[in-house]
Amino acid sequence: MLQGHYLAVLEARDVDEFRSAVLRFTQDIGFNTVSAVTVVEQHGQDADFIAVGNTPPGYEEAYQRVADSRRDPVLQHLKRQSVPLVWSQDTYLKTGLGDLWEEQAAFGYRTGVAMALHLPEGKHFLLGVDRDAPLPEDRRELTRIVADLQLFAVHAQDTALRILVPPSRQPERPALTVREIEALKWTMEGKTAWEVGTILGISQRTAVMHINNAMHKLDCATKHQAVLKALRLGLIH
Structure with missing residues (x-):
């Protein structure tokens, strides 16, 4: 069933189609909110962050606070590793940041799965899905969700780089006959x-x-x- 999602996000022609494909996939694997972020680092300049998702309007201000992002254990994990992170309240409590979890939990961010793809030439793709309900207790079901997210991320990052990255940062297109x-x-x-x-x-x-x-x-x-x-x-x- 998910094969259609992989093809849809890969064939997206613009930002709206890309966002729709990401949201449909998120809902089908049982999550409410999603954030797909493309990061492009440029030498001597601030990195470009291009986000697509459905962050609740009331949470936008908190979501974008740089000070919180530097403390958030999920974001810190994504900066350093490509291994998917399954997170919950315990993830924040273990790092003494229960206050951050309380703030985001009020907007439905209680549990989730997040991962990052660190690509050549200073490009990165972050994908996280979140929900208000607890994650499955069955390890096989949770492993399947993580695997689905990883495979979707591989397809989505190709489209994100094609659609969201400024033309000046796009790779040169080879001349095929x-x-x-x-x-x-x-x-x-x-x-x-x-x-x-x-x-x-x-x-x-x-x-x-x-x-x-x-x-x-x-x-x-x-x-x-x-x-x-x-x-x-x-x-x-």
Whole structure:
């Protein structure tokens, strides 16, 4: 069922579509609020923070206070690690910050799962889902939720970088030939090299050559990575 969410967020064409995909995924895995934050560090300048989510209006001021963010144990974890964090009131009590939890709990932030992807060139993607209800006691169910969040984050960060990052900070788009783009498009549809060759009216060997050339230009080790990167860069849709 969640496969549709991964594809929807990957194919989002603008901020509204991206936000809608993130919110639908959040609700389907049983959470009320979500925050997807793209961070772009620039040498000698303040980092850019671009957030998408549904933070309650009354909590905006508290959410954006820098002083609190420097104390918040969840945010401090995300700054240093890529391992997902399952948090609750105990997370704050153990660090002597029960007051922060009390403040956010009034807005529905009582428990949640958060993770960060630290990417090359000073780019980071943070994704956190939160809710008022306790987290599942069944470890298998909780593990499944964390795994779903991790997989969704991998897809969402590609789109966030494509849509939210300023053009001046976007990676340079490699120049793929028409045949290389066509080969990637059909690979995205799950076609084998033989099928791609048949569709395009070329030999299987030539189809493999076009796919390999695209992988090389995109600096990817597999054709599946090449497809994802081509989607993120807007080379295929």
